[in-house]
Amino acid sequence: MDREHPIFVELRSTDAQLAAEVADRLGVVLPPACIAGVAANARLLQWHVDVLRGLPR
Amino acid sequence: MTGKTVILGVLESAAAVKSGRISAVELVSAALGRIAEHNPAINAVTRTLDERALRDAAAVDAEVAAGRDPGPLAGVPFGVKDLFDVEGLSTTAGAARLKDAPPASSDAEAIQRLQASGAVLVATLNMDEFAYGFVTDNAHWGITLNPHDVDRFAGGSSGGSAAAVAAGLVPFALGSDTNGSIRIPASLCGIYGIKPTHASLPMEGVYPFVHTLDDMGAFARSASDLAAVDEVLRGNAASSSVPFQRPALLGGWFHDNLASQMTAALEALSIGLGGLPTVQLAEVDRARSAAFLITAFEGGAYHRDALGTDPLSYDPMTRDRLIAGAAIPEAIYHEAMRYRDIFGAVMAAALETHDVLIAPATFGPAPLIADPFIAVDGKPQSARANLGLYTQPISYLGLPVIAAPLPVEGLPMGVQLIAAKGRDTDLLHFARTLEARGLAAAHAVPQEAHA
Numbered sequence: 001m002d003r004e005h006p007i008f009v010e011l012r013s014t015d016a017q018l019a020a021e022v023a024d025r026l027g028v029v030l031p032p033a034c035i036a037g038v039a040a041n042a043r044l045l046q047w048h049v050d051v052l053r054g055l056p057r
Numbered sequence: 058m059t060g061k062t063v064i065l066g067v068l069e070s071a072a073a074v075k076s077g078r079i080s081a082v083e084l085v086s087a088a089l090g091r092i093a094e095h096n097p098a099i100n101a102v103t104r105t106l107d108e109r110a111l112r113d114a115a116a117v118d119a120e121v122a123a124g125r126d127p128g129p130l131a132g133v134p135f136g137v138k139d140l141f142d143v144e145g146l147s148t149t150a151g152a153a154r155l156k157d158a159p160p161a162s163s164d165a166e167a168i169q170r171l172q173a174s175g176a177v178l179v180a181t182l183n184m185d186e187f188a189y190g191f192v193t194d195n196a197h198w199g200i201t202l203n204p205h206d207v208d209r210f211a212g213g214s215s216g217g218s219a220a221a222v223a224a225g226l227v228p229f230a231l232g233s234d235t236n237g238s239i240r241i242p243a244s245l246c247g248i249y250g251i252k253p254t255h256a257s258l259p260m261e262g263v264y265p266f267v268h269t270l271d272d273m274g275a276f277a278r279s280a281s282d283l284a285a286v287d288e289v290l291r292g293n294a295a296s297s298s299v300p301f302q303r304p305a306l307l308g309g310w311f312h313d314n315l316a317s318q319m320t321a322a323l324e325a326l327s328i329g330l331g332g333l334p335t336v337q338l339a340e341v342d343r344a345r346s347a348a349f350l351i352t353a354f355e356g357g358a359y360h361r362d363a364l365g366t367d368p369l370s371y372d373p374m375t376r377d378r379l380i381a382g383a384a385i386p387e388a389i390y391h392e393a394m395r396y397r398d399i400f401g402a403v404m405a406a407a408l409e410t411h412d413v414l415i416a417p418a419t420f421g422p423a424p425l426i427a428d429p430f431i432a433v434d435g436k437p438q439s440a441r442a443n444l445g446l447y448t449q450p451i452s453y454l455g456l457p458v459i460a461a462p463l464p465v466e467g468l469p470m471g472v473q474l475i476a477a478k479g480r481d482t483d484l485l486h487f488a489r490t491l492e493a494r495g496l497a498a499a500h501a502v503p504q505e506a507h508a
Contacts, residue, residue: 007386022384028365030380037377044442045353045381049389051346052396 007049008042015039064091064225067133067282071175074132077121081114081132085177088134091226092180099202101211101220102180103139104146110134110179117175128175130289136180136230138215140188141165141273142262143181150264151184151214153197154363154370165262167231167273167290174289182217182230184238186372188266189356189379190214191241191444192429196372200426203245204502205468209423210440212242215276219246222276224502229277229286233263235270236348237418237448240473243276243460244418247469247500249283249488250276254478255455258290267355269394270348270452278499280461280488287485298486301476305411306333310341311447314433316421319470322463323417326472329496336407336414341450344400347393348453353382354390374441401454405477413487414475417447418460422468448473457481459488461497469500 010018019035022042030038065073065084073079089107096102120127137143140150142161149155163169168178183201185193193201193216201216203209204224211220215232219242222230232239234252243250251274258273265271275290277283306327312320312335327333357364360371361383368376407414420431424444430437431444451458451473459474474491476484491497 007389008384022381025384026361026365026380028368031369033373034368034377034380037373038380041353041378041381042384045350045385048346048349052343052350052389052393054340054343 006046008046011043011046018042065228066279067130067228067277067285070133070228071129071131074117074121074175075126081117081177082111084132085110085114085134085179088179088227095224095226098207099204099211099220099224100199101182101201101217101224101226102136103183103198103217104181106143106179106181110177113172113177117177128173129285130171131175133176133229134179134227135171135176136182136218136221136227137165137168137178138218138230138232139181139184140233140264141168141231143168143178146181148264150188151186151195151198152371154367156197161262163262166259167263170259170289170292171286176289179227180221182215182221184217185214185441186375187356187360188214188233188235188238189375190441191237192441193217193242194374194441196374202426203423205247205500206423208427209425209468210245210429212245212419212423212444214238216242218276219243219248219250222246222278223248223500229275229282231273231275233266233271233273234452235267235272236352236452237445239274239276240418240448240458240460240471241444244462244471245423245469247462247471248276248278249280249462249499250274250460251283251287251481251485252452252458253287253481254457257481265359267352269351269355272452280485280492280497283459284485284489287481298483300490301413301483301487303411304330304333304413304415305336305407307338307414307416308335309337310450311416314420314446315417318465318467319417319419319421322465322470323472326415326463326496329494333415334411336411338403338407340400340403343396344450344453345446347396347400348449350385350389350393351453353378354385354393357381357383357385397454400450404454404456408477412476413484416451416473416475418471418473419444420446422470451475457484459484461488461491462499464495464498
């Protein structure tokens with residue numbers, strides 16, 4: 001799993017698409033109130049994965 | 058505050074009770090009185106336990122009257138972070154969704170050990186929901202304010218514990234530390250706090266967050282008081298300590314992004330210790346990110362079912378972090394865990410050459426609540442998520458760490474004193490040495506803060 005294989009596919013998509021990917025993975029339906037925050041945190045987690053893997057940022 | 062009542066520390070309180078100079082009931086009543094008077098200004102306390110506390114204090118007094126020793130913490134009032142089980146109360150972990158949970162059937166093991174040593178539980182204390190934050194901004198119980206400046210955060214997630222001790226409401230308190238949740242509020246409130254060697258203190262009856270990293274520990278206003286409480290929690294008399302001879306400062310990552318006050322304070326500490334060498338650890342950023350990912354994965358997994366069925370019952374700031382964390386692939390979690398071997402070897406090499414490593418606990422003083430950001434690499438980042446820059450790489454390895462307050466003018470700041478696993482007692486001795494030499498000192502809360 002590297003930069004070509006990020007932990008979330010929809011990182012560069014809209015918040016709604018990224019949050020939907022997270023929701024699908026968990027098998028849940030996310031209320032609209034969660035979408036922006038979940039998407040922001042998903043992007044933050046990807047940033048930390050890149051740091052952990054020593055990828056240039 | 059100090060003009061109205063004499064605020065005793067842990068050892069002073071116990072000595073006064075044992076000698077009969079003051080009763081435990083008087084001490085506990087005074088603590089409850091201070092909470093009633095001063096807590097509204099800082100919001101550190103969530104619940105007081107008046108009836109239980111006065112009953113337990115009377116039992117301590119009865120022991121003294123009968124000529125028996127109630128224990129080393131005779132009559133000392135204390136508080137616990139809201140994630141410790143207290144018999145008869147819901148363990149909320151700072152979550153509104155748990156405020157009506159079935160009450161705990163018994164006290165957490167740590168509370169039992171303290172009570173068996175004569176200490177008296179008087180209050181439960183505020184925290185970030187489920188301990189996931191560094192500022193103690195709780196959606197249900199509100200923000201805990203820094204006793205030194207109520208426009209600023211107390212730090213978190215054990216902010217209620219640190220603020221209560223710093224404000225003199227209780228002589229000591231218990232908190233928990235997964236990524237810095239004892240060290241950060243201790244630093245920002247100007248007191249001592251200890252995150253022990255991982256798994257060396259009892260976690261039975263402590264609401265879990267990240268089992269790989271969670272530890273409990275104490276806050277106090279002096280290193281000697283901290284040692285007295287730690288000794289009781291360990292359940293055995295402290296072994297003789299081996300003085301540290303080779304301290305060093307951590308550089309690199311631990312010197313980046315610091316406020317000028319912290320840089321100056323570290324330099325002063327180095328000079329005070331005769332001029333310290335600086336040690337550079339490789340790839341600390343990877344260790345910090347690994348800790349971040351482990352936290353997100355394990356925290357998310359623990360709450361996954363509840364988040365799926367009732368997500369709106371969570372604090373939004375906690376909820377969205379947990380949901381995203383629950384979606385981390387297991388392979389990433391294992392990768393983050395494996396990096397501990399690499400970074401652990403780096404740290405072990407440093408601790409072979411230098412028996413105690415010193416690093417900032419925070420970038421500088423407490424952030425303003427109205428401006429909840431800190432600068433990381435020149436960009437404003439959420440204080441709630443990023444105050445652990447310097448603490449997360451250390452607890453990632455399970456090392457013992459004491460947060461010691463620096464003798465600085467103005468707002469408090471602290472350093473981390475870091476040693477090899479199992480050297481907690483030596484670390485406490487080192488903290489006492491710094492205190493005796495005036496190189497560490499708790500900050501007294503100005504009286505006007507309690508007006």
